Amino acid sequence: MRGTKKISINGVILSIFSITLLFNACNTGERGTYVEELKCCNISNPEGIDAPSLSWKIKSSRQGITQTAWEIEIASQQDLLEKGKADIWKSGKRPSDQQFGIQPETDFKEGSSYFWRVRIWEENDEENDKATQWSKPAGFSIGLLNESTWKAKWITYADPNQHALPYFRKVFSTDKGKKISKALVYFCGLGAGELSLNGNTVDPTRLLDPAQTDYDQLALYSTLDVTSHLKNGENVIGVMLGGGWFSQKEAWQGANFSYGDPMLRLQLVISYKDGSQTVVGSDESWEWREGPVRKSNIYLGETYDANYEMDGWNKAGSSSEGWQRALVATKGIPPRLLPQLISPIRKKEILSAEKIWQDSLGNWIYDFGVNVAGIPLLKVNETEGTEITIRFAEGIDQNKGLDFRSTGWIHHGEIFKDHYICKGKGVEEWVPRFTYHGYRYAELSGVTKTPDKETLKLIVVHSDIEQTGTFECADEQINKLHELALRTVKSNVHGIPTDCPIREKCGWLGDVHAYVKMANMNFQMENFWHKYLGDIRSGASKEEKNTLFHERYNNTFYFTDKAAGIPYMIAPGKRLCGVASPDWGTALVQLPWWIYAYYGNRQILEEFYPQMKQWTLYVNSLAKSEERKKLYNKETSSIVYQGLGDWCAPEYESADPTPVEFTSTAFHYLDAKIMEETARLFDKKEDVALFSLMQEEIAREMIAIMYDPVNKTFGTQTADALALDLGLVPDGDEKAVSASIVRNMNEKSEGFMHCGIFGLCRIGSMLARHGNAEAAWNMFTKKGEHSFEWMWKSADATTLWETLPVNEITRKAVLSSSYNHPMQAGFDISFFEDIAGISPDPSGYGFKVIRFQPLFCDFLPWAKASIETPYGRVSSSWKRNEHGLEWEITIPANSSGFVVPPYEKEFKVNGEEMGNCHFLKKETVDGKDVYKFPSGNYKIVF
Known part of the structure; x- marks a missing residue:
């Protein structure tokens, strides 16, 4: 769901790739296609899994590689496998292009180890029936399951x-x-x-x-x-x-x-x-x-x-x-x-202080330069019984002591601190084992000797998620934003996706769907999200009588019964903060879909389909509730009035907030849209009809009530961006609605964005994809007050705050809010998808088909990005020079690319005129030329 109209491609997409460009495989003359990076449950050689799900990558020096069949062998001992005597499972040759999510058709014994290997057939070799060499063996073991x-x-x-x-x-x-x-x-x-x-x-x-x-x-x-x-x-x-x-x-x-x-x-x-x-x-x-x-x-x-x-x-x-x-x-x-x-939480790196000073009370203050999740590393040589205290904060006060306001200590009743008592036998080194903190500054007290940088260090800790995406461009402000986004996300993965690492450490549902797509582009999150979906489901499983529900924002509530299966605002744990509002609980529907879209995992949709359907029907019942209609004195049938709204928008004197009923109803529409597509995927015809009709009703009523057809706007920047992203804008009005965002920015927010978390993750992309890339560029690179730059220039931010301090009004208003909230990081998706131009295409989710469409080529000299997909590494790197634009793309084996050129003019591919590149096929979509590329490495020159 890219936000532009879907490209509908008929036929088998990969069938055009039978014509390939042949390269020399290697100096040895080998065929050059092989299988590697064997994984089980997305892990290399895992121990103690429940059920194997096998995957591999295909590497080749040639273009147009398409897997047509695979064969897997599994043995109880590695030497049996290498001798060709697999005693557990021999799949035989299976005609299929599937290379992940393979579930062996055999039983495995708890506590036992297994070894496996795979080989494939590619399209070019079908007539000769030649397979690749067997891969090197990989292993896994089954855990204790009963x-x-x-x-x-x-x-x-x-x-x-x-x-x-x-x-x-x-x-x-x-x-x-x-x-x-x-x-x-x-x-x-x-x-x-x-x-x-x-x-x-x-x-x-x-x-x-x-x-x-x-x-x-x-x-x-x-x-x-x-x-x-x-x-x-x-x-x-x-x-x-x-x-x-x-x-x-x-x-x-x-x-x-x-x-x-x-x-x-x-x-x-x-x-x-x-x-x-x-x-x-x-x-x-x-x-x-x-x-x-x-x-x-x-x-x-x-x-x-x-x-x-x-x-x-x-x-x-x-x-x-x-x-x-x-x-x-x-x-x-x-x-x-x-x-x-x-992956477990791990100690990832050690930071030394950039500055050390004493405050007015004689405490030693350490500034580690960046705000992170971490634990202290203490190294002292003191007498027996010396008591050393370390306290933590994200900011400092006017007296250069720690400012504890953003830590939320007042809600806990105590300032967060670690305490160490020395045994007095020489140099002692210590780190806490069972806690962690969010902080940039640490206060050290109790030492009798003048400390230095070796006395106290900071160990960064977070779940050991693999960083699979890279992005960089010629503009340092955009690179800085990307850096802040990554640091903020990593600070908030600790077995669950937390809202902040210091004050709450809670898995709020609404936070997650605001940044899930950028997280998927930057990190391997599939197992992590799957686990968190299990947390949502387990927390939701119980029926509860007369419990708290959110009515409007975070200050109006009501009490009624909760059905089993309806989630809470937070998962997991006992701090729940009420039943999920429609704009928070939508994560239960969105998360499985975005796992499918970015990782190609159909099983996740199948597993959570009952909960996704229950949630969507539940929100639909809220919209149709006679009690709610009376409360709001509205004769509507599809509008959802409950919710928190576009959370944590920056403060402006003249800007208007996005109505709760818009965001909640828009997410209800998105839920219905996802449900229709998921039902279609599994051929659930009755559900397809049900959710298709639900979408139509929601869209019809939203447009009738909330859309201004004269001024072409839903009223706010977030509302217009959401409507564009979800496909709620009347046909033909898309560019006009995008222009309304620009007008609102100029009139209401000093030429900058005024969005909470649900608008911020969309506004850059929706501007760029609908004719206003320059406005998006200006927003990302704006200087002075009312800009992203203001965050680090005037607020000294090194992570993304709960409400972004993009101007002086907001900076002063939010000093008691968290300084490390990943829900604000959703804008980073535009850097990958719109600046570098890489995104999963709806015609082949999981990057089976990759869409290459950079939209900012006129505004900066160069940009590049890469992402490790289920099929392999995808990259896009472009640069402008005096001759024009050079664009290099990589499409992994067994996938393909839709390339949308940034300019409507002739180009060369690997030195050949486009007309001579017979492997290309051109289509016209929404008035633009789109070219199908097979797998391979390409240099496109305009």
């Missing part, structure tokens, strides 16, 4: 309210007479656990594992390969346990959001070369004692007393004096335990 497979028990410790957080340990022995082939640990520490073996942390970069869930319904466990950590003979498993989100009951003014006391479940399976196994599971034989983490809270911070450290506690030979037997947990146990398929 309760009966778990031999381990949930264990805890005595009187958690009276004791500090514990050490746990278990001494065990391997079979000395046998060779170990593999050892896997299946581990869930609630709320978070740090695992060690024989004195070494198994994965020292991992933090706050596992990811947050609705623990009263399920928890996740991680699977770790610990083969290299084991010794012959006696070994010791060690666990440090923290509360995380699971046991959080101190923040939010003491509101009890806890699910229970800290607990753990761990099962170590040691496999030997002879096929036998040793299983070590958590049970009453484990020991615990108080550890140095005296208390910890995911929001408020951590207190660590190094004097309670116990040397060698997790090594063989350590004394059991002072240790107690673990207790079997009986309360708060999650009913389901599932594999974690998203």
Whole structure:
């Protein structure tokens, strides 16, 4: 849903690529097409998955490569696979161009490892029936999927309210007479656990594992390969346990959001070369004692007393004096335990302070230069008992001390801080284990020696999502905006998509759909979004009587019953903030669709179709409610009056807000549109008719009530941008409505945008795609007050604030709001799709067909972007010179491109006149020439 009219392409798109340009494959004369980057569940060689979903990339030195068939072999041992004796599954040759989402048609055993390989046939070789060479083998293992497979028990410790957080340990022995082939640990520490073996942390970069869930319904466990950590003979498993989100009951003014006391479940399976196994599971034989983490809270911070450290506690030979037997947990146990398929939160990089100074109270202030999510790294040499405190903030006050207003501490009842008590035995180095903070500035107090940059550093932490997209252009202001957007998103992926990393750390539904597309272009988010959709579904699953609903904005509410399946404003967790309003809950419909659009994942639509349909029908019932009509004294049948509206628009004296009824009804229209297309995808004819009619009714009423046909506008910049993006503008009025946005910008907001999160993610693209690229360019590059530049020039912003400080009015008004909110990052999609010119085309979602259409070639000298798609790397790089425009594009094998030239004139492709490029096929769409390109690397010169 690009925002322009759909291109309808009849026939099999890839059939035109049978004519190819032949290149020399390589110096060795080989054919040059091969298969690599084998993944399972989007992970390289994953351990402990639930069900395999296989994918691969095709690489070739030739153009026009189209996969026509594939063959997969799976074996229980790698050497069997390499000998051609696959004993688990042989698919045989399968005619198909599918190269991801392949689900093997065989059963797999829990806790077992498997190896697989693949080869393909390409279109050019069909007549010779030649396949590529087999790929190099890849692996995966199946986790523990049923309760009966778990031999381990949930264990805890005595009187958690009276004791500090514990050490746990278990001494065990391997079979000395046998060779170990593999050892896997299946581990869930609630709320978070740090695992060690024989004195070494198994994965020292991992933090706050596992990811947050609705623990009263399920928890996740991680699977770790610990083969290299084991010794012959006696070994010791060690666990440090923290509360995380699971046991959080101190923040939010003491509101009890806890699910229970800290607990753990761990099962170590040691496999030997002879096929036998040793299983070590958590049970009453484990020991615990108080550890140095005296208390910890995911929001408020951590207190660590190094004097309670116990040397060698997790090594063989350590004394059991002072240790107690673990207790079997009986309360708060999650009913389901599932594999974690998203990357863990990791320590990503270490930042040193750019400046250090003392405030008026003598505290040392560290400025790390950027606002991020992180934890402190403390390094001191102090006497025993020295108490050191570190406090955190996103800003500084007029006295150059920390400004805590944006941290929201007043809602929690305490300023966030970490506390370290020295043991006085030389240089001590410490980082918190079970908390993290959002901050740029840290205040260090309690040290007796003058600190320096080595005393305190900052470790950036976030979920280890892979950055798959790159963007850069000749304009440094746009590059700066891109940098801020990326930093803000990374600051807010911590097992869930959070709204901010300091004050709330909550997964608000409305925030997510405002930036989902730019996140998909920059990062591999498929597993992450899938997990979050599961959080939305689990949180929504219960019926609730007489609960809070949002009426208008965030200050008018009503109470009624919630049906099972209708989500809350936040997922997961116990802080819910009421039932989702129509403009927030639309994420339940949009997220599966955008996963499909950017990753080609049809299964996600199939899995969540019932919830998507229920939500859309529910919002439709709100629109048709007689009670709501009476409340608003409106005789409408499709207008939705409930919602928060275009959230967090900047302050202007003359600009008008976008009405709630417009944004909520527009998203209802989008939900119906997605549902119709999804139903059509699965051939659900009754639903196609239902949602098609619903769209027509919504559009008809919106245009009749909200559209000004004389001035060609829906009234505000956001309303016009949304209407253009969703296809709500009457045919033929698109350019006029885009012009209305420009007029509104000039008249109401000093030539700049006035949009909240739902307009900001669309306005640049809608201007550029409907004849006003210059206005979009001017908006992105404007200087002075009422500009993006104002954010860092006058507000010193290094991330995107909850409300963007684009002028002095807003900057002063929002100092108590968060400085790190990814919901504002949606504008970044225009950099990829409209400046560089890369987007998924509706004729082949998942980048099966790529649309190349740069729209800013007249306004800057060069731009370039790339994205790693399910088919491979896509890139677009263009530059202007004295001779014209040079444009290089890359289309991966087994996909194709629709190229829309930025100029209506002749061009050359790889040095050939376009008329001689017989592999091209031209179509005219909406009055523009569109060219079909097969896979390959191309240099287009105008």
